[in-house]
Amino acid sequence: MRHSSTRARVVAVNDGVRSERTDSLATExxxxxxxxxxxxxxxxxxxxxxxxxxxxxxxxxxxxxxxxxxxxxxxxxxxxxxxxxxxxxxxxxxxxxxxxxxxxxxxxxxxxxxxxxxxxxxxxxxxxxRCEPVAPGPEVDLGVLVSLPDRLREAQAVFERTGGLHAAGLFDPAGTPLAVREDVGRHNAVDKVVGERYLAGRVPADGTILQVSGRASFEIVQKAAVAGIPIVSAVSAPSSLAVEAAERFGITLVGFVRDGRANVYSHAERVS
Incomplete structure (x- = not known):
């Protein structure tokens, strides 16, 4: 069985002082x-x-x-x-x-x-x-949304060892994690979360929030639309096509979710 992290020897340089140590790398x-x-x-x-x-x-x-x-x-x-x-x-x-x-x-x-x-x-x-616009609801408190990046980070066991992975997490409207997955590719992490829902017989994943590390691309919104996920939240900015897709398919797209604030780019009626 493959492992999610790999050990490697590195030369660390600090204030001109070189030392050798073992480090953990994310496996790719x-x-x-x-x-x-x-x-x-x-x-x-x-x-x-x-x-x-x-x-x-x-x-x-x-x-x-x-x-x-x-x-x-x-x-x-x-x-x-x-x-x-x-x-x-x-x-x-x-x-x-x-x-x-x-x-x-x-x-x-x-x-x-x-x-x-x-x-x-x-x-x-x-x-x-291929898919219908997502179902209406749920309404989510802004305080829950801005807490999700930290909750996602707390569930990243491999990132804790390596510092080199993206993550995607599916949460309920109260901020309870339903599934969190890590990967070198953000789109892969989303596919893992959606696949978990599929294999559990829980697609469409209505009434849930998808939180991703980094930015929100069109590809992330596309995957959410197919899976029926109504809210997509990202730590960084969305792309223009991501916003257009979210608006078109009834998805609430939230970006720059950090430091107690957030920007809502589409279907703000779900954020209270």
């Missing part, structure tokens, strides 16, 4: 995601660089937020055990579905996401086809 390794439907061969969907831990959640969350699977589609998730090298066993996850997998849809998605000609309007319209 590739994860290959494969999908297989009834009577189908396995198809490679994606390879992402991630921090080991929550790999099944990451695979399922990625497939779901990319619109490649729906609730109830997943039959089984497992590491591939037929690889030539044992050292790669935990870097390949296979998702077995209850229904045939649309390989052509995967290819269309890949082409669209890889094309230089794709614009923000096309990306928004793609999401609009």
């Amino acid at each position: 390794e590739p994860l290959e995601i494969r999908v297989q439907g009834p009577g189908q061969e396995q198809a490679q969907v994606a390879v992402t660089m991630r921090t080991p831990g929550g790999d099944f959640e990451l695979a399922v969350g990625f497939l779901f937020t990319e619109g490649l699977i729906a609730p109830g589609d997943v039959k089984r998730v497992a590491y591939c055990d037929n690889l030539p090298g044992e050292d790669q066993r935990y870097n390949v996850v296979s998702v077995t579905l209850e229904r045939p997998f649309d390989v052509e849809r995967l290819r269309r998605n890949f082409y669209a996401n890889s094309s230089c000609g794709v614009c923000g309007k096309a990306a928004l319209e793609d999401i609009e086809v």
